Structures are given as structure tokens and as C-alpha cells.
Amino acid sequence: MSSVYDPQLDGNIAAWSAEKLHGLFKGVVADDAILSSPEACRPFECDGLASYRETPTIVLLPASEAEVIEIAKRCAQHGIVMIPRGAGTGLSGGALPIPGAVMLVLSRMNRILELDETLQLARVEPGVRNLAISEAVRGMGLYYAPDPSSQIACSIGGNVAENAGGVHCLKYGLTVNNVQALRCVLSDGEVLELGGACLDEPGMDLLAFLHGSEGMLGIITEITVRLLPLPPAVQTMLVSFDAVGTAAQAVADVLAAGIVPAGMEMMDQLAVRAAEDFAQAGYPRDAAAILICELDGLEEEVQSGMAKLTRVFEEAGAVLIRIADNDAERQMFWKGRKSAFPAVGRMAPDYYCMDGTIPKRNLPEVLAGIAALSEAYQLPVANVFHAGDGNLHPLILFDANHSDQLIKAEALGGEILALCVRLGGTITGEHGVGREKINQMCLQFSDAERAQFHAAKQAFDPQRLLNPNKNIPTLARCAEFGVMHVHRNQLPHPDLERF
Numbered sequence: 001m002s003s004v005y006d007p008q009l010d011g012n013i014a015a016w017s018a019e020k021l022h023g024l025f026k027g028v029v030a031d032d033a034i035l036s037s038p039e040a041c042r043p044f045e046c047d048g049l050a051s052y053r054e055t056p057t058i059v060l061l062p063a064s065e066a067e068v069i070e071i072a073k074r075c076a077q078h079g080i081v082m083i084p085r086g087a088g089t090g091l092s093g094g095a096l097p098i099p100g101a102v103m104l105v106l107s108r109m110n111r112i113l114e115l116d117e118t119l120q121l122a123r124v125e126p127g128v129r130n131l132a133i134s135e136a137v138r139g140m141g142l143y144y145a146p147d148p149s150s151q152i153a154c155s156i157g158g159n160v161a162e163n164a165g166g167v168h169c170l171k172y173g174l175t176v177n178n179v180q181a182l183r184c185v186l187s188d189g190e191v192l193e194l195g196g197a198c199l200d201e202p203g204m205d206l207l208a209f210l211h212g213s214e215g216m217l218g219i220i221t222e223i224t225v226r227l228l229p230l231p232p233a234v235q236t237m238l239v240s241f242d243a244v245g246t247a248a249q250a251v252a253d254v255l256a257a258g259i260v261p262a263g264m265e266m267m268d269q270l271a272v273r274a275a276e277d278f279a280q281a282g283y284p285r286d287a288a289a290i291l292i293c294e295l296d297g298l299e300e301e302v303q304s305g306m307a308k309l310t311r312v313f314e315e316a317g318a319v320l321i322r323i324a325d326n327d328a329e330r331q332m333f334w335k336g337r338k339s340a341f342p343a344v345g346r347m348a349p350d351y352y353c354m355d356g357t358i359p360k361r362n363l364p365e366v367l368a369g370i371a372a373l374s375e376a377y378q379l380p381v382a383n384v385f386h387a388g389d390g391n392l393h394p395l396i397l398f399d400a401n402h403s404d405q406l407i408k409a410e411a412l413g414g415e416i417l418a419l420c421v422r423l424g425g426t427i428t429g430e431h432g433v434g435r436e437k438i439n440q441m442c443l444q445f446s447d448a449e450r451a452q453f454h455a456a457k458q459a460f461d462p463q464r465l466l467n468p469n470k471n472i473p474t475l476a477r478c479a480e481f482g483v484m485h486v487h488r489n490q491l492p493h494p495d496l497e498r499f
Contacts, residue, residue, distance in 0.1 A: 015100055016080060021058040024078070025102075028060075028070050033108065035059035044103050047090040048150075051352070051406065052435055054096055056083075056103040063108045065185065065221040072219065073189035075102060081465050082187070084215035086126060086158030089150040091353050092434030094162070094214045094470060104219065106157055112136055113222070119197060120227040121180060126157020126220045130164075133225060142227040145172035148430070149338045157220045163212035165430040167263040167337065168294075170388035174430065176211035178226050184210060184218030187465040192218060209456075214432050215467040217460040231296035234262070235306050236330040239313050240287035240320040244268055244371075244383075247289035248363040250316035251387045254293070255360065257312050259305060262296045264388035265337050268367075271344060271382040271395070278343035281336025282329070284320055291387065292333050340384040341395070348380070348397035352409045356417050358425035360390045369419045370394055377412040379405070391429035392420070418443055433471045441471075442478035450475065 016024075018036040025034055035041050041056045062068045075082050081101035088095060097103050110127035117140045122133055130151040133144040147166035148154055154164070160182065165174045172178065181195030194207040201207070210217060241247040247266060254264065267275065268289050276283040283290060291313075295305045306323065313321055324330035336343075344351055358366050367383065374381040374396075385392040396412055398405040417427045417440045427433070427440045441450070453472045457464070473481070 016057070016078070018057050021080070021102065024074055024080075025058075025060055025071065028074070029062050029067050033061040033063065035061070041103070044085065044088070044095075044105065045097060047085070047088045047093060047095040047434075048353075049091050049093045049096075049434070049436055051350075051400070051410075052093045052096050054099065056097040057100055059103045059105055061105045061108045065109075065183070065191070068104070068106075068109075068185045068219055068221055069189045069191065071102070071104065072185050072187060075465055076188045076463060079463065079465070081468060082219070083467055084161070084219045086155035086161065087129070087150075087153055089154040090158060090162060090432065090434065091355065092162075092428070092432040092436040094432050094434030094467070096435050096470070098469070106219075106221075107155065109157075109221065110155075115140070117142070120229075121197070121224055122227055123181075123222065123224045124156055125222060126155060126160075128156050130154050130156055130159060133227075137227055138230075140227075141230050143230055144178065144225055145228050146175050146178055149341060156223050156225065160211055160220055160223055161213065161215050162430060162432040165386065165389070165391060167265055167292075167334065167386065169386060169391075169430075170264055171260055171262045171296075172228070174211075176208050179207070179211070179223060180226050181222075181224035182207060182210055182220060183222035184220045186218050187461045187463060191221075195224065212432065214434060214471050216457055216471055217466065219466070231262075233299040233302040234294065234296040234327075234330065235302050236292065236294040236324045236333050237306065237309060237313075238283070238320075238322045238324070238333050239291045239293065239318045240284045241289050241291075241317065242287070242319050244289045244367050245364045246317045247291055248367055248387075250291065250313060250318065251363060252360060253312050253316050254309065255388065257308065259295075259309055259312070261309075261388060262294045263292070264294075264386075265292045266290070266383070266385055266387035267292075267337065267340060268383040270347075270380060271340050271384045274343040274347050274382060275336040275340045278346060279332070279336045279339040281332045281339075283336055287319065292337055294330075337384070340382075341393075344382045344384075344395045344397070347382075348399060350398050350400045350406075350409075351382075352396040352398065352413055353431075354392070354394045354396065354413045354416050355428050355431035356392050356394075356420035356425060357429035358390045358392065358420050358423050360388070362423040362425070363387065363390065366392065366419060366423055366425075369423075370416055373412055373415050373419070377408050377415075379408055379412055381412075386429070389429075390425065392416075414440060435470050438470065438473050438477070439481045441473050442481045447475055447478070450478070 109125035
């Protein structure tokens with residue numbers, strides 16, 4: 001099914017030209033914050049999912065909440081759609097432009113407004129980079145825990161919109177677990193303030209509701225995040241295995257032993273070799289799979305935990321166990337993992353990064369299923385994922401110069417997500433639904449559940465002006481997808497029927 005916007009699905013888009021839109025917003029933002037020529041708008045034609053592209057009609061770069069409010073009011077008055085966008089590092093097409101809509105880029109709202117060392121809070125604008133928060137408070141002995149692989153570039157507003165995680169989300173949680181307050185502008189220009197200085201504000205928990213809403217409910221203009229003390233001791237272990245299934249079982253063994261690492265990441269051989277070639281992190285290239293496991297806390301707690309962790313991995317059949325001797329080596333272990341996505345990009349002209357989540361007990365089964373699907377579609381898949389919380393990131397390698405390979409890659413990705421759902425998981429962990437997974441929403445949720453999603457959207461955005469035709473499929477779309485969907489007994493490989 002095409003990913004191009006269809007106005008029949010979500011109401012009509014106001015047919016305004018770039019010139020007319022430019023005139024409407026002149027004076028609302030600075031002159032250099034209005035981009036309306038195709039050349040100036042083209043850098044915003046896609047997010048990190050580059051397979052879907054559309055040049056925006058106009059791009060606005062507000063510098064304050066007041067400017068966002070005025071833009072929203074004018075859009076509401078004239079029925080103009082708005083597409084909020086952060087740093088553009090998203091991987092599900094959530095910031096894909098829509099013809100005739102306003103692309104609202106929040107990257108100029110990048111001020112750290114307040115640092116409260118006593119309450120351990122940071123109040124920031126949405127364009128602040130994830131890593132910049134930790135850099136700003138390091139001198140206070142504090143840091144911000146969620147650390148997506150793109151943390152050097154991704155913005156905190158985008159993290160909230162997608163409910164991003166990171167390699168340390170196993171112990172410290174996702175973005176939603178580390179945000180204490182939000183301000184957002186609704187589609188009519190009204191300001192909604194959620195949360196506050198207290199840990200539990202009265203009323204409905206709409207603060208959690210806004211996390212992962214992908215720009216469909218409100219435009220986030222301010223975020224208050226929780227800060228944590230830097231742990232006094234940190235140790236990181238690199239463990240290799242001679243079989244992917246053995247490594248997957250070792251993950252379950254660690255958690256069953258009552259150990260909760262700060263982070264536990266897994267990479268298969270294809271990903272290991274790509275990362276090692278790129279980052280020279282010291283990974284064993286002959287390993288079928290590796291785990292990177294980190295413990296933090298008090299010195300005695302970490303030393304005791306590392307001894308226990310070593311025993312668990314030895315009993316699980318680890319081939320190599322290496323503990324980082326110093327902080328530099330520890331950083332190299334993580335550099336390889338965080339470089340995995342660009343590193344895999346060197347192995348093929350294109351790759352398609354998937355994002356699904358499964359119950360951790362089903363990790364060996366889903367990896368076997370991905371391997372069978374890879375063979376069936378004749379496309380290599382490198383596996384990089386947050387093993388401790390079951391969030392998978394299979395990277396499908398293909399060459400978009402051959403149109404059939406792009407079609408096959410998307411079909412393979414859809415089957416991987418369907419596999420996650422069949423095994424009790426979900427179609428996304430932190431990348432969101434956006435445009436990429438809108439069809440797979442039909443697999444996971446019933447008509448009644450999707451109707452509730454639409455009702456929530458209607459309550460926040462009755463004119464449907466915020467990022468429409470993404471995330472929540474219509475009943476008609478799901479009916480069409482149901483006819484087109486390839487069922488298990490039609491899959492192109494007999495081994496897949498057992499999944």
C-alpha cells in the first residue's frame with residue numbers, strides 16, 4: 001500500500017500555495033525562519049526513514065512558544081495542517097511532510113531554561129539535544145538517563161513524541177519515566193501544562209498520554225526532565241557466544257538470576273563485524289553474537305554484581321568474557337554499539353531499520369524467525385537490540401537501485417513485525433508508528449481499539465490539523481490491508497509456518 005498522503009483518509013487539506021502561506025505567516029516568525037522555495041524546503045523532505053519523501057510546501061522555524069501559539073491559531077482559523085518536527089532523526093516517517101501543510105520545525109527552540117540542582121530537574125525547550133542535558137549538568141554530578149543511539153543529535157522534544165529509550169532504559173526506563181512536566185500547544189493555540197514539581201500531580205495522567213503521541217495531539221514547547229546522580233562505580237562487560245540462541249538464552253538467565261543491569265545490548269555476527277570495521281571497538285569478529293552488559297551503583301554492589309554476572313555467563317556457555325579495564329575501554333565497548341546503525345550502512349547501499357518489542361522469554365524464537373524470514377526473502381538482516389527489555393532493531397540490507405528489493409525489504413519488515421505480534425509483542429518499542437507501521441496497526445489492534453484511538457485524537461485535535469494520516473489507520477485502510485496481507489500459510493518458506 002502506498003505511503004503517499006491520501007486526503008480522502010483524513011479530511012481535506014487546505015489548498016494553499018507556498019506564496020499564500022508565506023504571506024499568512026510573515027511577521028509571526030523572523031523572515032529567515034520562513035522557508036518556502038523548494039530548494040530551501042528540500043532538507044526537510046524526510047526524517048531518518050529516507051524511503052518516504054515529500055518536499056514541504058512551507059517550513060516555519062519558530063523561536064518561542066509565543067510564536068508556536070500564533071502559528072497554531074492561524075492554522076486553526078484557516079484549516080491548515082501542521083507537521084511538528086524535531087531534529088529529524090526519527091525512523092518511522094512520523095515527520096513526513098504533507099502537501100499543503102505547514103512543516104513546524106522546533107530546532108531553534110533549543111534553550112536550557114532552568115537547572116535545579118536541589119530538585120534534580122532540568123527545564124528545557126524541545127530543540128535541546130538529548131546529550132546536551134547531561135553535558136550541562138555534569139559539573140553538578142548529575143546526568144539525564146535516557147540515551148538513544150542518536151543522542152548526540154536527537155532532540156528532547158522528539159524523544160517525548162516517540163517515547164525514546166536507549167541502551168540504559170532497562171534499569172532507568174524510557175523517556176516517559178524520566179519526564180516530570182510538559183507544556184504543549186494544542187491545535188487551536190491553547191496551552192496545556194501537565195505535571196509539575198511534585199512526583200504525582202492530581203488529575204488524569206495525561207503526562208504519560210502525551211509520550212509517544214508522535215505530534216498528533218499537541219506541539220511540545222517545554223519539557224522538565226528528572227536528573228540522576230552520576231553513579232559512583234560503573235563496570236562494563238563484553239561477552240561473546242558461538243550461537244545466537246545461546247546468547248539469547250543468556251539474557252533470560254541474567255534476568256532470572258535477579259540481576260538488573262543498567263544496560264544489556266545484543267548484536268549478531270553481521271552487526272558485530274560491521275561495528276568492528278567502523279569503530280575498532282575490540283569486538284571478536286568470529287563471535288556468532290555478543291552481549292554488552294553494564295552494572296552501575298555503589299562500588300561494593302557493582303563488584304558483587306559483576307562476579308555474579310560472570311558466573312551466569314559462564315554457565316550459559318559464553319566463549320569469551322572481558323571486563324573493561326578502564327573508562328576508555330568501557331566507552332569503546334559502547335562506541336561500537338552506538339555506531340552499529342551507520343556501520344551497517346557501509347555494508348549495502350541501503351538498510352531498513354525495524355523496531356519491534358517482544359516478551360524477553362521469546363527472544364530465541366523471534367531470532368530464529370527473523371533468520372528464516374531473511375533466508376526466505378534473500379535479504380541479509382543484521383540484529384542490534386536492547387536485549388534486556390526485548391526491543392529489537394533488525395536492520396534489513398538492500399539496494400534501492402533495484403525497486404524490487406525495496407518492496408521486498410518493506411514486506412520482510414512487515415513480516416518481522418507480524419512475528420513480534422504473534423509472539424505476544426508489539427510493533428514498536430521506541431521508533432513509533434508514523435507512516436512506516438500504519439498497516440501493522442491493523443494487525444495488532446481491533447476495530448474497537450482503533451476507534452478509541454481516533455476518539456482520543458478527536459478530543460485533543462477536533463479539526464485533525466496535527467500530523468494527520470499517520471499512526472492510527474482508518475477502518476477502511478485496515479479492511480484494504482486485510483485483503484492484501486499475506487497470511488502465514490502463504491509465506492514463501494516452509495520453515496516459517498512454525499512461527
